[in-house]
Amino acid sequence: MAGRSPQRDLTIGPVGKTLFLFALPSLGVNILQSVNHSVNSVWIGQFLGETALAASANAGMIIFLMFSALFGFSMATTILIGQNVGRGQIESVRRIMGTATGLFLAAGIAVALLGWLFAPALLRLMATPEAAYPLALAYLRVMFLSMPTSFVMILISSSLRGAGDSVTPFRNTLVNVGLDIVLNPVFILGLGPIPALGIAGSALATVIAGLISLSLLIRQVYAKDLVIRLRGEELGWLRPDAAWVKPITKMGLPMGLSMIIMSGSAVVMIGLVNREGVDTTAAFGVMNQLWSYVQMPAVAVGGAVSAMVAQNIGANKWDRVGRIAWAGAGINVLMTAVLIAAITIFATPILRLFIPAGSAAIPIAIHINLVIGWSFLLMGISVVVTFAVRANGAVIAPLLILIFATIIVRFSIGFGFYDRYGADAIWWAFNLAAISSFLLSIGYYFHGGWRKLKPLA
Template sequence: MPIYAPMHLRQLFSKNVPITEGPILKNLLKLGAPLVLGNLLQQLYSIADIYWLGRLGKSAVAAPVVSFPILFLFISIATGFSMAGTSLIAQHVGKGNHHGISRVAGQVVLTMLGFAMIVVVLGVFLADPVLELIHTPTEILPNVTIYMKILFAGMPALFLYFVYSGIMQGYGDTVSPLIVQVISVTINVVLDPFMIFGWGPFPVMGVAGAATATVVARSFAALVGLGFLISKRFGVKLRFSDLRPDRKLIRDIFAIGIPGSVGQTATAMGFIIMNGIVNSFGTIVITAYGVVNRLTMLFLFPAMGIGQAATTFIGQNLGAGKHERARDTVTKGAIFVFVYLTIGMTLTFFFGHYFISFFIPNDPEVIATGAEFIRILAFSVVVFGSMFLPQAAFQGAGHTKPIMIINIIRLWGIRLPLAYLLAITAGMGAVGIWWGMFISNVVSTSLYWIWYARGSWEHHYIKREQLDLRASVDAEYRPSKRL
């Protein structure tokens, strides 16, 4: 019997999306489109804060800018555990084990809430010494500190939304989380000026108001997401009994989540070091680097969305025993991404200076530096974009160690050493940084495809655990008077 992504609110946007049968590419695009929009919307939280705080001056704008790398380290860890939930849920859906779906959902919620509480304590108490350690200028320190502490205090809400989104993605519903996120972002955008400037009944809160508005918006998303999980209308039927700790299942979640979290964290730290190398070449290079990175990310967002959707496709098809369809998902998704990025990067190669001048219209030096950067980087972005498909195979199967290893190699083994050696030791200047990025993209993507071709990922994670888990949850869900 085919598995369909649940409908409900999604009827406004698309038809049912068959995951274990039907045309792969068409359905992959349907499932991936909301994920692309979600990736774009996620950027609006910080964009809204920066926009309104810009009315208070550069000291206020520095709060989200300086806080982001530190906050992102912890968000990266949460992302890794969210991957674990998506992988396990998708495979249980493919096997038709609805009890297993609920049990996994409960244990992921429990694990993430426990971790979020640890992050709150660490973040609030370590914010001051960490900001001093990274030499935050004294004139912006108060704003950065209060902004970061408030966002750390709201981490449970963010983590809970990640759990909800990951669970629903694994189930095959990517539109319900998008709707929740649209409402959440709207709340943040509307509340920002009221809480920053003291409009209406609100006191003037400045930077603290921006952070508080973000936490309120994320709390809404978390509570609605949790409500959807508890209700029986959205596919997953989370019961209070599912929140009772299951050591075996929690161990499985950690086995999948820790490598993903380590890989994400290593990536975040690597980019902090990379920024330090770039910063040594001055404002022109810094600005060009920032603009080109944002430009390439706009082209990569659809590729990332296809990769996220492929994770669900692969997990469910492996769970259903359809290994060939899982492999076809990777192949067809990669071909689509390659063609799409070839067109996009060809345009940026020849017309990059026009794209860059859209962001920085009156600085010819930045435009020239950025255009040179994009001409060097363009081909590697085409290759790099295809990486999201073998990565999806590992994530969907629950084998996240290859992702961790290759991500560490990409940044710490190739990009950072090459950028330093070429740009500084060899005296190539900023061009050396661009070539270091080019080489790291091509080599790391090649490693992904080589590892994928070995086929070990097809021995999906829950296969050997399925009977034990099914037995335990069947006993759990026998008729009783308990919730």
């Protein structure tokens, strides 16, 4: 490989330092994507009004579900590539990359076509308000056109992390987000020779930013001769190979389903929150926005743990696997604790950025955070441990744990005790779900036999 390659050998060096430095760019990606979403919402809201903002929110929920399902397959590819990089089997890495690229590109094209056709039905299914429906349809249809490039870009980024490179995906996200933010007002308002396209222009800006950043990302892969690149006869591996489709699907389906279950469970609980009235709904909505930042370290560190554990399993360095998992848990606890403490200590001034001073929603939000906030420490440990065991192909047990915690426990407590304890039953439902997930995840890590699973490929 070229000397300037940003790929990192995750099977050597001090575990804690290597993991921390590897996870930081992934955390940066999560922050950039959240900032991008927020800024684009500001453009739409300021230039086109509340109806357009509601339209983009409705369309955005559908797009989010698409990417939630895709998450599992991208993580499966990350794990397979990580294990084969650890074994030093570069040809297998490229065969996996070829199969995955063929699958993701085909899936992206299929979703784009089906999404364009069924966008009206999807929006009707969500009961999109009539005033927002035409705008939501225009926005959603253009967004569906971005699916092929978005799917491939997500695949390349996750595959690079599996190969030990988290810097290139971060730099690409920086370019993508920068372009999207700059192009949004250009296409919304019609600056220069560009016609004013309204909300469709916001979606088109996202499509164009994705095309440009994907082109630059592919150029980087080949310019730096990164391990996932395909040349010459290797391009024939873009035709999906059943030998690799099977493990990608076997792991990808349960992990994708996990994301859908988490999202669906949250939607159901929001329906319960809505019973408490607009102030509680607003308070919970704002806290969810703030908690999205609290959860970022767990996602970034968990992804880094998964790639690092996969490489070390591939290299048969099992003595490092446990150290990686617990280093990840420790790093996440520290980062999450700082964020929770900041939100708790400065709750009032932070909430006033979202809610008018004197609103009844502010004390409600503070109470919600005091009850639920600490549970993100346990949730973060569960996430990191789950990512570690998945790196050896253990995906069914984490899925069952998730179903038990987020559906059986959360719904039983929330709905079962709501009539007696009101809103506090909802908040404690989240806590008890986090506690049960933590205990079961730790139990499975120590006693689940995931280390004895057969090699994935």
